[in-house]
Amino acid sequence: MESNKKVCPLLKDPSKYNPDTVDLINDLNERSFWFKCLLEMVKNFIKRAGILNPDNPEAKQIAEKCFHSFKSLIDQLHHDPTILNPLSIRTLLEFNERKLRENNFKDAWLHQKHKENEMAFTQFPHRIKQIDNILDESLKWEQIAKGVLAGNMFDWGAKAVTDILEESKEFGLQQAMDTIQSRPWFKDTLDKWVFKIQTTPYKMTIIFVDNAGVDFVLGILPFARELLKQKTKVVLSSNSSPALNDITHIELKQCLEKASKHCQIIRDALNSELLIAMENGQDGPCLDLTKLDEDLCQLCNEADLVILEGMGRAVHTNLYAEFKVDSLKMAVLKNEWLAKSLGAEQFSVIFEYVPVS
Known part of the structure; x- marks a missing residue:
């Protein structure tokens, strides 16, 4: 799929373009806040998973599995923030969505x-x-x-x-x-x-x-x-x-x-x-x-x-x-x-x- 992705021709200068607004690599305060915020968001999905996916009797268990995958990544990033490159709110959210799809939540919402x-x-x-x-x-x-x-x-x-x-x-x-x-x-x-x-x-x-x-x-x-x-x-x-x-x-x-x-x-x-x-x-x-x-x-x-x-x-x-x-x-x-x-x-x-x- 990546081979079919192109740079938006409307960008003024693609070489200077950075999609991410917040710097999670160099700003420890930002990194600490967003790690905690996103962990809470992913964890809160566990209690909603069954209601949102009534046809999936294992929804809560799968949501818990996805949360632990996300938490494991966050734990690793605390020690070495360079293992996810780039490290941003965007890439962390994309990681979570991929885990949901990989674990049978084709469209969780x-x-x-x-x-x-x-x-x-x-x-x-x-x-x-x-x-x-x-x-x-x-x-x-x-x-x-x-x-x-x-x-x-x-x-x-x-x-x-x-x-x-x-x-x-x-x-x-x-x-x-x-x-x-x-x-x-x-x-x-x-x-x-x-x-x-x-x-x-x-x-x-x-x-x-x-x-x-x-x-x-x-x-x-x-x-x-x-x-x-x-x-x-x-x-x-x-x-x-x-x-x-x-x-x-x-x-x-x-x-x-x-x-x-x-x-x-x-x-x-x-x-x-x-x-x-x-x-x-x-x-x-x-x-x-x-x-x-x-x-x-x-x-x-x-x-x-x-x-x-x-x-x-x-x-x-x-x-x-x-x-x-x-x-x-x-x-x-x-x-x-x-x-x-x-x-x-x-x-x-x-x-x-x-x-x-």
Whole structure:
């Protein structure tokens, strides 16, 4: 598979590109925190494994086996951090996902994602009607952007969020909007984005999407739909392999088919190939732009905008990535340690639009 991976042609300077934001090799404090944080995340999966995989009677035992594999790696890394190269949040998460797949968890969160997609689609017609009823274009784009950011709260890889989701079954998009930071955001170039989108629509954008459920259905789809209304070609790119509750390529196509039954704009865009689903070649919840699917790279050559959504793709990786074309990074900082290391607070918002200078 690696032979089919290519460097994203949209990177400004591939030779200087480093996907990883946090240095776990040289910063002992960062390494100690993230080892503990990720160990806790992997261990917490054990108690959920049986519920998430009701058809697998050995789910809990397999989850325990995977945890011990992960813990063994962490123990070794404490003594010699160079044995995993590169050592980063990205590569540790990829290691965990590989272990899950190797031990018969083909998609550990499949049932949960299906449940959340179904729930989100019950609200999808109301959500797009709500957006269409906003006559002021600036306010409309603000509402759409807030929807993407609030949708990104539905991330089972973030402890601060899982605590909320487990405590409240009523937590939905509106509750998430009330939880995230109010404007002005930590990084807030929304007004610049609105001006650009109103004056010069894009020809084609690549959107690297994140979670299933509310995130994709109520956040990303309305965002993409608004771009489609401007005749922008939209390529939605999702994981090739399962990772946490991230939407996979297969699920993305299923969701688009379902959305097309609710929305004429999406239906027409799919039929005319103005809206396309592409896999990104990744097998973890982060994004290494030097290892993209070859077919996606071909399409990237035509894009004049790249959008990165979610902590895994826009914060843990690619926070400092520079592009040859305009870029937009959207995420909510759901980890307090990471937020403070960036000079922000937990649930602060990154909405960073960077036009090519």
